[in-house]
Amino acid sequence: MVFNHIGIPTTDTFEGEIDLPHLKMTVSDHQNNPYGIQWQRYWDNAPYPELVKTVPHVAFVVKNLGSELRGKKIIIKPNSPSDGLIVAFIEVNGAPIELMQYE
Numbered sequence: 001m002v003f004n005h006i007g008i009p010t011t012d013t014f015e016g017e018i019d020l021p022h023l024k025m026t027v028s029d030h031q032n033n034p035y036g037i038q039w040q041r042y043w044d045n046a047p048y049p050e051l052v053k054t055v056p057h058v059a060f061v062v063k064n065l066g067s068e069l070r071g072k073k074i075i076i077k078p079n080s081p082s083d084g085l086i087v088a089f090i091e092v093n094g095a096p097i098e099l100m101q102y103e
Helices: 050-054 065-069
Strands: 002-009 018-020 025-027 037-042 057-061 073-082 085-092 095-102
Touching: 002 050, 002 095, 050 073, 050 095, 065 073, 065 085, 065 095
Parallel strands: 002 037, 057 095
Antiparallel strands: 002 057, 018 025, 025 037, 073 085, 085 095
8 A cells, every 4th residue: 555645625725726527526736746735625516425525534545446445434435536546435543544546
């Protein structure tokens, strides 16, 4: 498992906003800094758990998403937000964790 980014929810605007209409959210580029910091603003109709919309999450790239999810509390089922990427969210100790698998 390799660190990818930290997603920090906010209701404020931020520099370098990128609208993602298909995900109903606005983000910053986590690759524009060496620490993977990504600001995230969820739109009013964003269909995500409140935990994801209000608590920062850490994202990790994994080799096998299916095996990483076994026995975990899944809060967002595996889905593909962009070509070649499958993601899912789990809850660990009350915090959201994003697991990412690149194809």
